[in-house]
Amino acid sequence: MDFRIFAQKITLVEIQKHFPDLSDRQIEQFIQIADLYKDWNQKINVVSRKDIDEIYTRHVLHSLAIAKLNPFLPETTILDVGTGGGFPGIPLAILYPECHFTLVDSIGKKIKVVNEVIEGLQLQNVKTVNDRVENITGQYEFIVSRAVAAMPTFTHWVKGKMSSNSRHERRNGILYLKGGDLTEELAPYSNAEIFNLEELFSDSFFETKKLVYLPRKK
Numbered sequence: 094m095d096f097r098i099f100a101q102k103i104t105l106v107e108i109q110k111h112f113p114d115l116s117d118r119q120i121e122q123f124i125q126i127a128d129l130y131k132d133w134n135q136k137i138n139v140v141s142r143k144d145i146d147e148i149y150t151r152h153v154l155h156s157l158a159i160a161k162l163n164p165f166l167p168e169t170t171i172l173d174v175g176t177g178g179g180f181p182g183i184p185l186a187i188l189y190p191e192c193h194f195t196l197v198d199s200i201g202k203k204i205k206v207v208n209e210v211i212e213g214l215q216l217q218n219v220k221t222v223n224d225r226v227e228n229i230t231g232q233y234e235f236i237v238s239r240a241v242a243a244m245p246t247f248t249h250w251v252k253g254k255m256s257s258n259s260r261h262e263r264r265n266g267i268l269y270l271k272g273g274d275l276t277e278e279l280a281p282y283s284n285a286e287i288f289n290l291e292e293l294f295s296d297s298f299f300e301t302k303k304l305v306y307l308p309r310k311k
């Protein structure tokens with residue numbers, strides 16, 4: 094067995110360990126995702142070449158950390174801001190086929206790849222928007238994102254885009270994946286909670302990556 098397939102199998106086992114109720118279709122989609130990105134990345138580069146062989150650890154599981162912290166109820170509306178090649182939105186959309194995802198990015202070629210991946214996976218619960226998030230109207234229960242902007246800029250962009258109907262254990266809000274030391278950046282947000290990804294997954298996949306939860310103001 095070639096190393097890539099071996100690594101894929103190991104990580105799929107890892108995904109199933111954390112999300113044991115996956116259907117056969119979801120497992121198939123998680124298998125397909127690696128090949129779809131590998132193919133599309135050769136045409137349009139949306140994932141760094143270094144990361145493409147580690148798509149499960151660096152992108153898929155990383156995105157799913159959001160679900161570890163905050164499982165989404167059916168029919169939840171979720172906006173992924175600056176989705177790039179589709180992260181964290183696409184892995185979450187596989188995990189939650191009954192939720193409604195809107196993936197937005199200002200760069201057209203990235204949205205093109207995302208659309209191709211959505212079609213390849215036959216995801217029915219995702220729509221994409223090629224625009225700056227500031228121009229998006231509508232309200233969402235949760236806003237997810239990874240590595241897009243500093244929190245003050247980000248919160249300014251998404252102001253007014255969070256709905257007030259709270260159905261989840263955690264209040265509606267922002268779930269933001271980020272690396273580095275966030276102490277200074279998050280100082281103005283007394284209600285922000287920071288989680289280490291190693292804690293959420295209880296292993297050492299993620300080094301210093303963090304997940305920030307910032308609930309909507311009451």
Ligand SMILES: C[S@@+](CC[C@H](N)C(=O)[O-])C[C@H]1O[C@@H](n2cnc3c(N)ncnc32)[C@H](O)[C@@H]1O
Pocket residue numbers: 174175176177178179180181197198199200203224225226227238239240241250
């Ligand atoms: C570093 S990439 C991260 C992509 C993806 N979230 C990931 O983690 O793989 C940042 C992305 O945010 C997008 N972006 C930056 N500002 C934006 C804005 N105001 N509205 C929509 N997308 C934006 C960029 O086009 C880029 O694709």
